[in-house]
Amino acid sequence: MIAFAIKRFVQALGVMLVVALISFMMFRFVGDPVNQLVGVDTSPAEREALREALGLNDPVLLQFGRFVVKAAQFDFGISYQFKQPVASLIASRLPATLELSLVSAFFALAVGVPMGVYTGLYRNTWLARGFLAISLVGVSLPTFLIGILLIFVVSVHLGWLPSFGRGQTVSLWGVWSTGLLTKSGLQSLILPAITLGLFQMTLIMRLVRGEMLEVLRTDYIKFARARGLSRRAINFGHALKNTLVPVITITGLQLGSIIAFAIITETVFQWPGMGLLFLQAVQNVDIPIMAAYLLLIAFLFVLINFIVDLLYVAVDPRIRLGGARG
Amino acid sequence: MTEPTLSVRNLRVEIPTRRGVLTAIDDLSFDIAPGEVLGMVGESGAGKSITGSAVIGLLEPPxxxxxxxxxxxxxxxxxxxxxxxxxxxxxxxxMIFQDPLTSLNPLYRIGDQLVETILTHQRVTTGEARRKARQLLEEVGIPAAETRLSSYPHQFSGGMRQRVVIALALAADPELVIADEPTTALDVSVQAQIIALLKRLCAERGAAVMLITHDMGVIAETADRVCVLYAGRLAEIGPVRNVVKHPQHPYTIGLMAAIPSLSGDPDEMLAQIPGSMPRLGAIPPGCAFNPRCDYSFSRCRAERPEPYPAGTSHAACFLHAPEALRQAPSDILQAATAAGISLPNTVDGAS
Structure with a gap:
């Protein structure tokens, strides 16, 4: 088990180094950073001094080493447009994105899994067919359109929920601003969370349904029935547990995508998260922010995959023995 | 006469499909006495497994x-x-299924699956259930039962898994055990052990057994009586010795002739029955076997035979009908006698 964890950790380090290299390259290829920093009337001597001060004349490998060491200490430099440390900019936006993503993922799981189980068990009922029809909408409509539709219907027409922003936030321990503790914060969260989670929810529902249908046909379910076990024990003990491995995989990967692609939802709802920050950075060629964002998303993916691997081991004993005890 | 453990009367199983209703089992009757082992034989698709599923109430919808x-x-x-x-x-x-590799849930420990089954059927504490689980594993011959309780199915070999499956099927001491091809998926060397184990455990408990297989060797060694199915219908049923040694239905005769024997000439071709069993949607009128039968006559193509007494067995064949001597052409009667079919000795003039 520990050997397995260490192996995965080393692999993760490798992935992070490659991503670091890619974000480092951005600085060199997306225009000259000095041009971004100085005005038009700066003299060549001043430019050269700045270049020297920033270490841009050092060998590339040394620069990369410096970039990695600094990144490991959460030092991503100064944002060109905000003239503030990137790390603190991201730190101030991170809670908004993470809260939105996690609530979306929770919504997707909490609704998607039961719907999947239901449609798998009672696939010929009207309700199950209704769920499937809804899921088709969720899969095929683009996120921004769902967001706009929700705003139009729920906020504009019905006036039930706010259409943009994060509502009132509360600062926790001075580092984490949460919208989960105020009424307006929670209200503001509902529409973006549904928009962001709807696709994942339908995906999970269809996945669980497919897996349930598959598992219910297996011999061990038939044998469980022949042993006279109760329906509940068969459906939720024996069948559901066997559907979980692929569900965990997909959910893990999707959680990464939720965080990474919150950009669109954040834009539609003017949600003050990292996605919005990143979009502004792209518009202003603010490379330090882009590089840091890239690294952060890669780190989250790697972290989530690591957790998913550990979860497999917890669910499926065959993986446990294959990997660790041999 | 004591009440049979299992009594099936005129069973009919249908499978509705888009192109009409298929009759998978048609008018099947048989009994299994307490402690008796009844072998069910027949080709693939003859309805052996469906009969088992129907008895335990687990027919696959529709x-x-x-x-x-x-x-x-x-x-x-x-x-x-x-x-x-x-x-x-x-x-x-x-019930015991064919493939022990897939009969056990891979994500649950053997002990948990046993305890779960015991707790479902008996009012005992978890501790007692666990003790009983260990005892069952010992009975089916799994060494170090206590530690094996916490093993997962993939840590057992195929034969060992089938032992666990047997332990699970017998956990609540059932009166009837349906074994659906219990050894087909196993190594030849393990098959005999598993059959012997199954037979011993059921005999100790006085459980009746319905043994579904197409392995005549297993039937000959294990069963008390044997029931031969053809296209979802009963062909012949009787004591195993008579059915194997003196088959009375032309299909059974063909089936027995198709078994290779160790004493036979190795160069000799195996006998085979011409043609193949009809699909369920295309069973011919009259006797289902008539197009492949060497002894069929006009009545076989027009009417369906019911099981007639044939020696100590019963065979669903008009050659055993009391009026057969009068109806069948004499050359067919001669050929049938030559093949070992004991014709009825009286001519019933009534019909």
Missing amino acids: GRIAGGEIRLAGERIDNLAPDRMRRIRGRRIG
Whole structure:
């Protein structure tokens, strides 16, 4: 088990180094950073001094080493447009994105899994067919359109929920601003969370349904029935547990995508998260922010995959023995 | 005469499909006495497994029992509510499936699957259930039972897994055990052990066994009586010795002739029955076997035979009908006698 964890950790380090290299390259290829920093009337001597001060004349490998060491200490430099440390900019936006993503993922799981189980068990009922029809909408409509539709219907027409922003936030321990503790914060969260989670929810529902249908046909379910076990024990003990491995995989990967692609939802709802920050950075060629964002998303993916691997081991004993005890 | 453990009367199983209703089992009747082992043989698709599934109430939808009765120790079980039938499964009827590699849930420990089954059917504490689970594993011959309780199925070999499956099927001491090809998926060297184990454990418990297989060797060694199915219908049923040594139905004769023997000439071609078993949608009128039968005559193509007494067996063949001597052409009667079919000795002039 520990050997397995260490192996995965080393692999993760490798992935992070490659991503670091890619974000480092951005600085060199997306225009000259000095041009971004100085005005038009700066003299060549001043430019050269700045270049020297920033270490841009050092060998590339040394620069990369410096970039990695600094990144490991959460030092991503100064944002060109905000003239503030990137790390603190991201730190101030991170809670908004993470809260939105996690609530979306929770919504997707909490609704998607039961719907999947239901449609798998009672696939010929009207309700199950209704769920499937809804899921088709969720899969095929683009996120921004769902967001706009929700705003139009729920906020504009019905006036039930706010259409943009994060509502009132509360600062926790001075580092984490949460919208989960105020009424307006929670209200503001509902529409973006549904928009962001709807696709994942339908995906999970269809996945669980497919897996349930598959598992219910297996011999061990038939044998469980022949042993006279109760329906509940068969459906939720024996069948559901066997559907979980692929569900965990997909959910893990999707959680990464939720965080990474919150950009669109954040834009539609003017949600003050990292996605919005990143979009502004792209518009202003603010490379330090882009590089840091890239690294952060890669780190989250790697972290989530690591957790998913550990979860497999917890669910499926065959993986446990294959990997660790041999 | 004591009440049979299992009594199946005129069972009819239908499978509705888009192109019409298929009759998978047609007018099948048989009994299994307490402690008796009844072998069910027949080709693939003859309806052996479907009969087993129908008895335990686990027909795959859309298959359904369309007629007849199934009685367990006199009590009718084919029309029970699903929840009452569930209580009979495992408790009074145990079932063993063909493939031990897939019969056990891979994500649960052996001990947990046993304890779960015991707790479902008996009012005992978890501790007692666990003790009983260990005892069962010992009975089916699994060494170091205590530590093996916490093993997962993939840590066992195929033969060992089938032992666990047997332990699970017998956990609640059922009166009837349905073994659906219990050794087909196993190594030849392990097959005999598993059959012997199954037979011993059921004999100790006095459980009746319905042994579904196409392995005549297994039947000859294990079964008390044997029931031969053809295209969902009974062909012949009788004591195993008579059916194997003196088959009375032309299909059974062909089946027995097709078994290679160790004493036979190695260069000799194996006998085979011409043609193949009809698909369920295309069963010919009259006797289902008539197009392949060497001894068929006009009546075989027009009417369906019921099981007639044939020596100590019963065979669904008009050659055993009391009026056969009068109806069948003499050359067919001669050929049938030469093949070992004992014709009825009296001519019934009534019909």
